[in-house]
Amino acid sequence: MRSWWLGKKKGKESWVIPSVTDGRVTYRIGHGSKDLPPSAEEDGTVGRTGARCVGCSASVDLKYVRSEGRNGRIGFDLIAIVAQGNRTRHYLEPNEEHRTAAALAPPQDSPDGPLPAEALGFRVQAYGFKRYADLFTARQLVALTTYSDLVSEVRDKVALDARVAGRQKGLSLEQGGAGAEAYADAVSIYLGFAVSRLASTNSSLCRWNSAPSKESVSDTFARQAISMVWDFAEGNVWTKGPCELTSSAGWVARVLDHLSSERSPGNARQENATKSPAAGQLISTDPPYYDNIGYSDLSDYFYIWLRRSLRNVYPSLLSTLLVPKSEELVANPFRHGGKDGAHRFFESGFNEVFQRARQTTLEDYPISVFYAFKQAETTNQGEASTGWETFLEGMMNSGWAITATWPMRSERGGRMRDVDSNALASSIVLTLRPRPEGAARTTRRGFLGALKAELPDAMRELQQGAIAPVDLPQAAIGPGMAIFSRHSVVLNDDGQPMRVRAALSMINEVLDEVLSEQEGDFDADTRFALAWFRQHGFDTGDFGDADNLARARNASLEHLERAGILSLRGTRGKVTMLPPSQIDPEWDPGTDNSISTWEVVMHLSRTLTDSGIVAASALLSRVPESIDRDLCKELAFLLFALAEDAKRAKVAIEFNALGTAWNDIVAGAGAVAQQESFDYTGG
Structure with missing residues (x-):
């Protein structure tokens, strides 16, 4: 068990209480004050390094657990039932009738695809999972195979109804038809998509989300990976919610609602990008991210269900048992030695790919390239990214120059990988044009000088746009590489051409300098707070050190304490910088005669965390206009960078959230001020 919690809604908390009787584990449901909820140490029985016995608390190494799984000695048990009440959940203890109902025999004709022996993002094989069918319970397999088979039956009925309505039979959709057969094919494809998508919320890898706002089944693919899940939730496919077919079909329907019937039909083809023969193309691409995601292996999870539903509709496309993989352009070490x-x-x-694009693209239009992955490694030459290095080297060597970059909010919020993490929120769009044949050379010193001259303005533009603080280092690659790529070559001091890896390290160094130089624009109190935060974060430090820092920046510790920034009380001779969670929630900027940028950012961070964007906007609307909003945003970015460098993850997450929401907060503050002005002038 990862966690014993079932529901954490205040006043209605529920959790599983295990006990051992005669060698058998039994379970009951704990509620309210009559039972003690699990402490952090007692919550669950498994972690990253091992498990513990629920009866005697003896430790069990994960190597042993994996060995038991590979030898077929891992099973599962029904430990709780979630029932839907009137706008609330009820948690019930299962009985033998419930367990018997769950113990179905799996269908004989379940999709029979083997899991890869080793693959990027796959973790379950170590526990004895060998085939894709092993990832589903018997009831889930019965439901999914039944739905898949019904797609074919529905297709035949749709074709019959279409002919009765006057459509000619015509060719199939795969053959380019537009009659009754093609229409039935199209409907069955949409239904096949819905069934395939349903597989993601009906597997034995779906977690139960006990958060107060959720209490629901989570998706299998919280990340682009298939990882081991110990306590899983088996949803009811006939109950309204994420496990039911209507919900899955709704996502497909919403896509169709956004497609215009007045436009010319599109044409999608599956081709190898390194061999695409067409000339005069307008190219826009979101390339694979080096070794971050094993797309083809992961796609088999859905392909097996699509093939079952649609192999008679698209027999040539779905002719293979699993998807083709040998030509997939991913740095997969398991596939390439x-x-x-x-x-x-x-x-x-x-x-x-980029050489061919250079030959076939339209002369008068740039190509656009999206990127949205965060991958870094530290070497003796600084921090760089193998994926970025290879990606950018390919563009540079093929004669491309970067001419513009834009951040674009493209990643959906609420994903598991961005909850309580610094996951990227944006894509960065690069535009490329062919580099002129006579492009000038430059030296390392010339490149560094251009970076220092041009990167500060580019960074300020990015900060004032929709970029999140966590995305800034990735976004800086664009304008930095634009400088690098406009030259035919950048020569090192030894006369050798500079590699992209070295250029990326220089861009990161200059970015750090730019962020540090922004400190000079802040007021004295904020400069002191930054210097202290860089050394101590929100931890306690010596009074003497704090006093020296304050005097050097023409600041006063007593004034800073009165402002609510720090505390001189408590341990004798010690100073503590107050985190947003500990500052005065009653602070009123309208009555504060000496407001610093630091104060505004701390109070906005607290308000955003506690009460959301609307409350933060209302607070900002009361901050005097003499406080520069742009400087406040720059401070949020800088604090995120400092916290991340110091491995202060929780603090970094809070400031990343503030920087990400900043434009919405400012827009809301403007609306509040406008409404207050209207109310006042209107009497």
């Missing part, structure tokens, strides 16, 4: 072979394969393929 290790890390070095995977790198060579990816590098060669990317060079070929």
Whole structure:
């Protein structure tokens, strides 16, 4: 068990209480004050390093658990039932009738695809899972195979109804038809999509989300991976919610609602990008992210259900048992003889793609490239990214120059990977044009000088846009590489051409300088707070050190305490910078005669965390106009960078949230001020 919690809604908390009787584990449901909820140490029985016995608390190494799984000795038990009441959930203890109902035999004709022995993002094989069918319970397999088979039956009925309505039979959709057969094919494809999508919320890898606002079944793919889930939730496919077919079909329907019937029909083809023959193309691409995601292996999870539903509709496209993989342009070490072979394969393929694009793209239009992944590694030469290095080398070597970059909010909020994490929220769009044949050379010193001259303005533009603080280092690659790529070559001091890895390290160094130089624009109190935060964060430090820092910045510790920024009380001779959660919630900027940028950012962070964007906007609307809003946003970005560098994850998350929501907060503050002005002038 990862967690014993079932529901955490205040006043209605519920959790599982295990006990051992005669060698058998039994379960009951704990509620309210009559039972003690699990403490952090007692919540669940498994972690990253091992498990513990629920009866005697003996430790169990995960190697042993994996071995038991591979030998077929891992099973599962029904421990609780969630029932839907009148706008609330009820948690019930299962009985033998419930367990018997769950113990179905799996269908004989379940999709029979093997899981890869090793693959990027796959973790379950170590526990004995061998086939995709192993990822589902018997009831889930019965439901999914039944729905899949019904798609074919529905297709035949739709075709019959279409002919009765006057449509000619015509060719199939795969053959380019537009009559009754093609219409029935189209409807069955949409239904096949819905069934395939349903597989993601009906597997034994779906967690139960006990959060107060959720209390629901989570998706299998919280991340682009198939990881081991110990306590899983089996949803009812006939109950309204994420596990039911109508919900899945609704997502497909919403896509169709956004498609215009007045436009010319599109044409999608599955081709190898390194061999695409067409010329005169307008190109826009979101390329694979080096070794971050094993797309083809993961797609088999859905493909097996699509093939079952639609192999008679698109027999040529769905002819293989699993999807093709050999030509997939991903640095997969399991497929290409290790890390070095995977790198060579990816590098060669990317060079070929961009060289072909250079030959076939339209002369008068740029190509656009999206990127949205965060991958870094530290070497003796600084911090860089193998994925970015290979990706950008391919573009540079193929004669492309970066001419513009834009951040674009593209990643959906609320994903598991961005909850309580610093996951990227934006994509960065690069535009590329062919680099002129006579492009000038430059030296390392010339490149560094151009970076220092141009990057500060580019960073301020990004900060004032929709970019989140966590995305800024990735966004800086765009304008930095624009400088690098407009030259035919950048020469190192030894006369050798500079590689992209070295250029990326220089861009990161200049970005750090730019962020540090922004400190000079802040008031004295904020400069002191930044200097202290850089050294101590929100931890306690010596009074002497704080006094020296304050005097050097013409600040006063007593004044800073009165402002609510820090505390001189408590441990003798110690100073503590107050985090947003501990500052005065009754602070009124309208009555504060000496407001610092630091105060505004701390109070906005607290308000955003506690009460959301609307409350933060209302607070900002009362801050005097003499406080520069742009400086406040720059401070949020800088604090995020400092917290992340110091590995203060929780603090970094809070300031990233503030920087990400800043434009919405400012817009809301303007609306509040406008409404107050209207109310006043209107009497």
